[in-house]
Structure formats: structure tokens, C-alpha cells
Amino acid sequence: MTASPVRALTGAAALLCLLVPAATGCTGSGTGPNARADATTTQAAVPAAANDLQDDYRTVIRDVLPSVVQIRASRDLGSGVVYDDRGHIVTNAHVVGDDRTFRVTTAHSEQELSARLVLSYPQQDLAVIRLDRVPDGLEPARFADSAEVEVGHIVLAMGSPLGLSSSVTQGIVSATGRTVTEGGSDGGTGATLGNMVQTSAAINPGNSGGALVNLESEVIGIPTLAAADPVAGDAASGIGFAIPSSTVRKVADQIVADGRVTESGRAALGITARTVVDDDYRAAGAAVVEVKDGGAADEAGLRPGDVITGLGDTDITTVTSLAEALAAREPGERTTVTYTRDGARRTVDVTLGEQ
Template structure:
């Protein structure tokens, strides 16, 4: 699926164990293992590998699910992951919205706990809240290394889809390195997020902010989006969900806990506000510069309001979303080119990118 056409969503494909069993059996059978001395055949047992896989699921669920919580704001419901032993919980910015206080239900609690917002960072759709009182026995989840995530890895998504707390779905990592633009309607933040993990595990409303877990019991991502299909009237595209990688979660959460805000976003910026413009056929034709921040990357490069950006580096730009996606693939301080139109003439200028 082309990342530039991926749009968010609403807030997977299960690997059949019977199929796996058949494949293992086909390669590992020993013809006389089930034969009795009287010539009859003993009941077939499941291959050991299937039992091992099921036991691993149970182990991971027992280990991680107690660290996944349900978060209730006044107008929204989502999930979160216990980040440390101080009561910090990481979740999505679109889960907390504009709220400052929340009710949090853990897997083992009978009554909701109370929590307060530490900081919300909509540009990466991440937020940290903190429990007003850390209950006994609540433990932090372990976060894995995003660089080691590979296509085909089996993963479990844990959260509260549709309010069904402590739910688990299963799938695989379908792709890595996806750049996804999140809608600003229906509760989304409008963020464009790079390097997301695509998964076939079901991501439904309420899963946002929960855990995408590998079979080592490590969080590899925070489920955030489920793709929509324009051909289905904007309905969910089954088996296509996205999670913010654990490395970015740690980077943002650590800054919030340490400084009370994000001080180093790592996200490239031109330092402009822009809007999509249409051509004579009413088709998107570029990102028109509406305002230029003084001293920013675009200002230093000589861009000004009214210029229409049509390319960033080698990436074509027909909409502000495509401009955001092109920037998401770059880093602050990196040099690139901006192609734009001014007074009917096409120009290209070199620019050193700033930071969001």
C-alpha cells in the first residue's frame, strides 16, 4: 500500500495455528511414531512446535497484559502502557485530547484509578499521563529495539477495543518504515508520522495507545491507526494497522518525563504554514506558502508567502500532506532542495531544514 495514500482512520490477519500445524507435520512426521504393537493407530498429538507457540502466547500475555491499562477521558476511551515504576503511562495524544484528568483501569483493579496529564505531543501523536497514586503490584512494561523488528515477526496487540478491556489480538509485522498521515477529523491529531510498524493484528477503536508486543514480551510499538479504504466509503481496511515504533515512544516519553515537554523532536521542518492549491482542473497542484516563520529554514532560503511548493528533494508535492510526508523522511540540519512556482515561473532553491 502506497504510504502517500494511507490515511487515518478509525480509532488483521490471524495466523491460523491449524495451518502452521499442517506445515510442521508435513516436514517432521515419523511414520511409525503412532503405530501400536497390535497394528492400530494411536490418536495423533499436536506437533510440539504448536504447543510451544501457544505456551509462548500465554507467557507473553501473562507477562505484559497487567502493564496495559484502559484510559477514560470525558469524551473518549483508549489504552495506555505503564512506562515506569513512578506511575507514568504512555498513550496517544488523540486519546487524551484536550483533557487534563483521567480514569485509569488496570487489568487487576476493581475501581478506576485517577491520573493527570504530564504533556501531550500531537505532532507525534504521543502523550504521557501519571497516576496520582501508584498501586502495589503494577509494573512497567519492557520496551524492545525497533531496529530489530522484521517483517513476518508474530505480534500481539493488547488494549481495550470498543471498551473491551484487556483484549488481545494476534497477527504479524506486515511492513516497517511506513510514513502515515493521520486525519484531523474524528479525533485524530492530523500528524504525519514516519517509520511506523504496519501489522495485520486487529486495531480497533479503543486499541489506540495500547501495546504491540513481540513474542519476547517486549513492546515494539504503540497501536495508533487502522487504515481506511476510500472504495469502502471510508470504512476500515481489514488487517492494516499501524503502530508508532518503540524507539520513538522512548525518545518522546523520556523527554516528557525529564523536562515536562518535548525539547528535541527530531522532526524536520521548513518553518512555514501552507495550504493545498488546485489547478484549473480542480486537482491538487502544490502546497502554497501562507506564512513564513522569521529565521526559519524557508525564510533563510528566500521563500515567501504566495510561493507554491511542487517538490521537496525528489519527492513530488501536490498537497500539504505530501509535503509533510516528504519532511517526515528527513532530519533537522539536512540539506535538500525546494522546487516552487512564483509568478508563473518555476524556481529551485537549496534549503537547510530546521526542526519542528
């Protein structure tokens, strides 16, 4: 991603200006002492409301920023969130890369602490590392139920963009339930990630693995990537994505307890596939290369050589589109697979497995 400058916190002030006329309209209009009194009250209410919101920001920053750390790997620098009082820190898999040891800096100290990898889980672009020594005063973050996150909620993004530790940006939740696929050649894991939280809060290199936080001082997601402008190739301003907190907890709890992930919550067909093209060299489906014994595709009768062209009502033209369609579904869900075999179009019912 290409860095963009930090923006001023102007969104809240604009919102307050829009709200004031609606509030004053309820009290009537006109001239005289009452009208002047109403105008005076309104003018006083605007800075008071702005101060209230500013105080909310300060409270959230004071509560959460001590739980956000900077992580330095051999070839990358990112952020992390303190997960428990035993020194576990959750971050992105693309932050830790192939490393097994790291240097961690907390918000209240410039002293670097050593940490080791517990497990990286690239399929969901999450990882857990653990401090070799837990410093005094290290506070775990509180994680929200991301199912309660709604479009329009005010959020703060905390992390180390461009190496600037303990930085904070603000925005709103722009959308929920997004499915995005990371690039594999630009530092990402290449994973397809479902149910992502989209935010207008600035997400820059170094923010990865940090915290997206609501005004209740709860982490609602882990900032992971920003959209790229398909024309310019630069990061698209105000379009960032975070792994939802409920997914983070599901994966991190398993890593902390067992050192592995046994229940991913990610739907799968149990196949290896590749993209095929038609006679005009246009992507035309996902060809099955290998079928896992006992997997969903095996149980449905799919076999190598079949070309998948649809999952439920979703057209499938590439392996990526198949991965995105699966990311939007749940293990155990029943759907249909449309495919071609020996030139004939077929449809079969399938119960999705787990990746």
C-alpha cells in the same frame, strides 16, 4: 473507525502446516518401518510445535498485560502503557483529547485510579499522564529497539477494544517505515506520522494507546489507527499502524523529564502553507503563506507566495503530501526544494530543520 469482530488465532497453525512438508522431505520418502517412524515423528511434532507457540503467547500475555491499562476520558476511552514505576503512563494524544484528568483501570483491578495529564504532544499523537497514586504491583513495560523490528515478526496487540479491557489479538508485522496521516474530524489529531509499524493484528476503537508486543515480551509500538476502506468507509481488516517504540521513548523521556518536547526528531521547513489548485481545479502544490525567521526555508531563500512542487524526488501537490514527504526525512538532512515563483520554476538546496 468501525468496529470489526475479534478473529480466531489461526495464522500460527497455518504456518506450521506449511513448514512440516519441508521438514519431512529432508528425511526421504518411501514405505517400510523407517517411513512409518518418520510419519509418526512428524505427526507428533505438529502439536508439540503448536503447544510451544501457545506457551510463548501465554508467557508474553502474563508478562505484559499487567502493564497495559484502560484510560477513560470525558468523551473517549482508550488504552495506555505503564512507562515507569512513578506512575507515568504513555498513550495517544487523541485518547486524552483536551482533558486534564482521567480514570485509569489496571489489568488486575476493577478499581478506578485517578490520573492527571503531564503533556499531550499532538504532532506525534503521543501523551503522558501520571497516576495520582501508584498501586502496589504496578509493573512498567519493557520497550524494544524498534529499529530491529522486521516484517514477519509475530506480534500481539493488547488494549481495550470496544471497552473490553485486557483484550489480546495476534498477527505479524506487515511492513515498517510507513507514513500515514490521521483524520482530524474523526477523533484523530490530523498529524502526519512517519516510520510507522504496520501490523495485521486487529486494531479496533479502544486499542489506541495500548501495546504492540513481540514474543520477547517487549513493546515494539503503540497501536494508533487502522486504515479505512476508501470505498466502503469502514475500517480495513488487518491493516493497523503503531507508533514505533523508539519514537515513543524519545518523546516520553522528554515529557517525563522536562514536561515538554524540545527534540521532536521530525524534519521541518519552518513554513505555514496551504494547498493550491491549477486552472482545472486539481491540487498543484503547497503555497508558502508564512516563513519562520531562521528556519530552513528562510535560510534557503523561500518566501511567501512561492508554491512548493517537489521535495527531493517527491512530487508535492498538497500540504498533506508535503507533510508526508517531510515525515520520511530527518532534521539536518540536505535535500532540494522545487518551487515556482512568478510563474518560473526554480530549485534550491535546503538543510531541513526540526519541527
